[in-house]
Amino acid sequence: MNPKSRNSRREMSKALSRVANASVSETLEEQKSIPINNLYRIGVTGAPGAGKSTLISHLASKRVQRDRKIGVIAIDPTSPVSKGSLLGDRIRMETVSDNPNIFIRSIPSRRAHDGLADNTADILWSMEDKNFDEVIVETVGVGQAEYSIRSLVDTVVLVLLPESGDAIQAMKAGILEMADIYVVNKSDLPGAEQMAGDIAVTAARKSGVKEEWIPKVIQTSNNNIDSFRALDEAIESHRIWRSEKVNRDEERRARILYQVQGLIGRRIEELIEVLTDSDLDKTPKEIYEILIENLSKFPK
Amino acid sequence: MALLGKRILIAKPGLDGHDVGAKIIALALRDAGADVIYTGLRKSPLYIARVAVDEDVDAIGLSILSGSHKEIVVQTLECLNELDASDIKIFVGGTIPRDDYEGLIAAGVRGVFTA
Numbered sequence: 489m490n491p492k493s494r495n496s497r498r499e500m501s502k503a504l505s506r507v508a509n510a511s512v513s514e515t516l517e518e519q520k521s522i523p524i525n526n527l528y529r530i531g532v533t534g535a536p537g538a539g540k541s542t543l544i545s546h547l548a549s550k551r552v553q554r555d556r557k558i559g560v561i562a563i564d565p566t567s568p569v570s571k572g573s574l575l576g577d578r579i580r581m582e583t584v585s586d587n588p589n590i591f592i593r594s595i596p597s598r599r600a601h602d603g604l605a606d607n608t609a610d611i612l613w614s615m616e617d618k619n620f621d622e623v624i625v626e627t628v629g630v631g632q633a634e635y636s637i638r639s640l641v642d643t644v645v646l647v648l649l650p651e652s653g654d655a656i657q658a659m660k661a662g663i664l665e666m667a668d669i670y671v672v673n674k675s676d677l678p679g680a681e682q683m684a685g686d687i688a689v690t691a692a693r694k695s696g697v698k699e700e701w702i703p704k705v706i707q708t709s710n711n712n713i714d715s716f717r718a719l720d721e722a723i724e725s726h727r728i729w730r731s732e733k734v735n736r737d738e739e740r741r742a743r744i745l746y747q748v749q750g751l752i753g754r755r756i757e758e759l760i761e762v763l764t765d766s767d768l769d770k771t772p773k774e775i776y777e778i779l780i781e782n783l784s785k786f787p788k
Numbered sequence: 789m790a791l792l793g794k795r796i797l798i799a800k801p802g803l804d805g806h807d808v809g810a811k812i813i814a815l816a817l818r819d820a821g822a823d824v825i826y827t828g829l830r831k832s833p834l835y836i837a838r839v840a841v842d843e844d845v846d847a848i849g850l851s852i853l854s855g856s857h858k859e860i861v862v863q864t865l866e867c868l869n870e871l872d873a874s875d876i877k878i879f880v881g882g883t884i885p886r887d888d889y890e891g892l893i894a895a896g897v898r899g900v901f902t903a
């Protein structure tokens with residue numbers, strides 16, 4: 489089951505694949521006890537092409553300077569037609585790709601449409617005991633990804649572009665309430681200053697409560713490596729704020745609920761895939777009952 | 789969808805800057821159901837082997853136009869072996885003279901594909 493390799497990195501990498509490829513029942517069998525939460529989880533989300541991967545590359549190189557071991561889970565979409573994927577995030581992470589303290593794994597979104605992969609929660613769960621200090625998750629660039637990533641990570645970084653209208657769009661979608669840190673990336677392009685100002689005003693608005701975290705707004709650019717230091721520092725202050733203010737029990741319960749919802753969703757998909765033509769000739773109620781009956785058995 | 793669930797690294801060793809072929813292969817493999825990762829241009833055999841380990845791929849496709857396919861293949865296989873990953877299969881594409889196919893296969897390449 490766990491073949492020993494003389495290369496510990498290869499062994500860890502293979503163990504991660506086993507989790508990534510596991511069926512629902514295999515996953516459930518593996519998750520025997522609740523791991524101690526060691527891993528600091530950073531989620532990076534934002535529209536396609538906003539610069540998430542490039543930013544993670546810069547951020548990871550800052551985080552390792554804090555003497556931490558960093559895992560990166562980079563999610564790209566599965567093609568709905570072929571079920572294959574082109575996992576292209578890593579190309580933007582070349583400069584940190586062979587740093588011994590940074591491990592990057594590209595994964596396909598598979599059946600999920602919420603910006604994550606359908607097994608992200610299980611992958612993060614398994615990373616708790618693999619000697620990482622932090623994990624950075626890059627979501628697929630789709631709308632609403634903010635909501636799901638929020639349930640799984642400690643610090644949510646939303647990457648925006650300095651194009652006019654983007655701030656309004658973000659306000660409309662309500663995503664300006666989801667993130668802990670707003671990054672106006674590509675700030676070498678015009679409009680960044682204005683955009684950052686708009687967001688800062690909007691974000692500060694919610695700080696009616698004293699105990700609340702006031703989201704930080706940061707401008708970054710690939711042309712100015714130093715700009716990522718401010719992002720690194722903002723994450724650090726959020727981390728410290730959280731360690732004092734956040735109710736870990738409540739959070740753990742919310743996470744495990746998201747995880748179980750994901751497992752049930754995947755199990756339903758597994759059961760749908762094995763429905764026969766004659767099952768599908770029945771009424772919705774009958775098909776529903778078949779599914780519910782099969783769902784109630786422990787997956788084999 | 790013959791390649792469903794397979795992970796494949798398309799790698800571009802050597803110094804030439806032409807990767808249209810590599811990208812087309814990457815797309816074709818995706819369309820066949822594989823999860824495909826591309827390294828980007830000008831990567832060393834050690835870099836390629838390390839990425840293959842971290843991404844835990846089933847196979848590596850080396851796209852080589854530089855003429856130094858023999859050296860690159862041998863070095864990549866050596867690096868994989870060093871990282872305890874010699875079970876990762878290697879296939880090669882690009883500009884490879886027919887006379888060299890046999891030598892590459894003997895070195896441990898699983899397939900040679902050229903236009």
Ligand SMILES: Nc1nc2c(ncn2[C@@H]2O[C@H](COP(=O)(O)OP(=O)(O)OP(=O)(O)O)[C@@H](O)[C@H]2O)c(=O)[nH]1
Nearest residue numbers: 535536537538539540541542580629674709710711
């Ligand atoms: N001008 C400018 N371009 C940038 C900057 N950062 C990234 N880019 C470019 O933006 C493009 C997209 O960058 P990525 O890092 O791949 O963006 P992403 O958000 O990860 O993209 P997806 O994963 O496809 O959603 C690339 O062509 C980058 O070179 C920046 O600071 N300034």
Ligand SMILES: [Mg+2]
Nearest residue numbers: 540541576577
């Ligand atoms: Mg990306």
